[in-house]
Amino acid sequence: MAGRNHLYIPGPTNVPHEVLSAMHAPMEDHRSPKFPAIFKPLLEDMKKVFRTEKGQCFIFPATGTAGWEIALTNTLNPGDKVIIYRFGQFSHLWAEMAKRLGFDVEIHQETWGKGIPLDKLEARLKEDKNHEIKAVLATHNETATGVTSDIAGVRKALDAAGHPALLFVDGVSSIASLDFRMDEWGVDGAISGSQKGFMLPAGGAFLCFSQKALKATETSQYPRCFLDLRDQMNQNKDGYTPYTPALPILYGLRKALDLLLEEGMDNVYARHHRLAEGTRRAIAAWGMKLCAHPGFESNTVSAVVVPEDKDAREVISTAFNKYNLSLGAGLSELSGKVFRIGHVGDMNDVSMLGAFAGVEMAMLDCGFDIKPGSGVAAAVEYYRSTEK
Structure with a gap:
């Protein structure tokens, strides 16, 4: 590929x-x-x-x-x-x-x-x-x-x-x-x-x-x-x-x-928060939720809960085999229930937008009821409005 x-x-x-x-x-x-x-x-x-x-x-x-x-x-x-x-x-x-x-x-x-x-x-x-x-x-x-x-x-x-x-x-x-x-x-x-x-x-x-x-x-x-x-x-x-x-x-x-x-450690923390918040906006636009309860959300990884009639492993497999995109799997009792998007380390706005686009394509291929481009659009608006 x-x-x-x-x-x-x-x-x-x-x-x-x-x-x-x-x-x-x-x-x-x-x-x-x-x-x-x-x-x-x-x-x-x-x-x-x-x-x-x-x-x-x-x-x-x-x-x-x-x-x-x-x-x-x-x-x-x-x-x-x-x-x-x-x-x-x-x-x-x-x-x-x-x-x-x-x-x-x-x-x-x-x-x-x-x-x-x-x-x-x-x-x-x-x-x-x-x-x-x-x-x-x-x-x-x-x-x-x-x-x-x-x-x-x-x-x-x-x-x-x-x-x-x-x-x-x-x-x-x-x-x-x-x-x-x-x-x-x-x-x-x-x-x-x-x-x-x-x-x-x-x-x-x-x-x-x-x-x-x-x-x-x-x-x-x-x-x-x-x-x-x-x-x-x-x-x-x-x-x-x-x-x-x-x-x-x-x-x-x-x-x-x-x-x-x-970069400065405070700026590193702020960048990770911003990238994570854009991810959370995308997930919300898809009509989906985080595994993390309010107040506990991580700024380095988001675990996305899939609908009960879907298997997160199919999303992960499709993303990898069809779009060369690697997502984190649900571990232990979360296997098949979540897929994870990492937003940690050497990442920026465009990096994350690529992830959201790939995830959307994989979910659509797996029959998810989402609007194409919805997550990307939500993240774009957030990143544009918060860029220094």
Whole structure:
């Protein structure tokens, strides 16, 4: 098929040409005297994306899933109690990982389409008089449902309860795209990955830990080796890594950070909100709804609920096979019920309009009762009226 594939899944995302070019470089000695000049600035500039001055950043040749494990096993002890609200596939998977690792996992089920219920969390923390809960696991942006939770609110719940639990945040599909403020929100462990807002291929786990969390590594007895933060700290201070780094990811990260910081993080957040709002206008014009309940809508991915007599998998298949357009599938209990449009990373107005046009054609081919051009027109009017 002529032309390129049009990628509108919520990760991996499109990699800018500048980043691809930066990654196309000869390999070099990662133990050389000049390597710290490459590596140390990456760790410092990542702090600007995590919005922290007090925290310490880390880069692992891994994924966001490994980041979940790093946070748990470096700061806690086997059998420690953690609390998590399950409202989508990725909060589910984090909870399952914690169980498999031997933690006492307190899971609270919430409607898929909503986020962390702050009132319930605060009440539960106040009940925990003996502070048995050692960590709150908070999924900032649930990619499966297109839901964003209020992490500042989670911190307020902890403070209102006077609870000392660590606050760990899954920011894989939020950091570098949605408003995230590590220091201001009192986050102890922030977990992200290379393949979403950072606009890189998969293969990098990017993390940041508070001084409180780093102190907890001194008392953690959990067995670990490759994912040990202490090994990283011992080597990172001199500008090196404890094992072979993914050099192309580092080269690409340098350029990706330059692009993000040149745009300015507040502008990055505003751009993602604008692209998402145009997407929501298109969906409404089709007469369809989001999986996300009002107030929880994500600015990086929209999960579109199809009519009960339709199968979202047919839309996804038609879009890919006929129009070379990749959409996100419904995961787990949402399989066949939603398709997902990613609007994260290297995207602009015209990028998104192409997605809406392709989705409209696929839905029409699948017999959806929509007016051709309705979603595109609604988004065009919004983008035109809000362009600076």
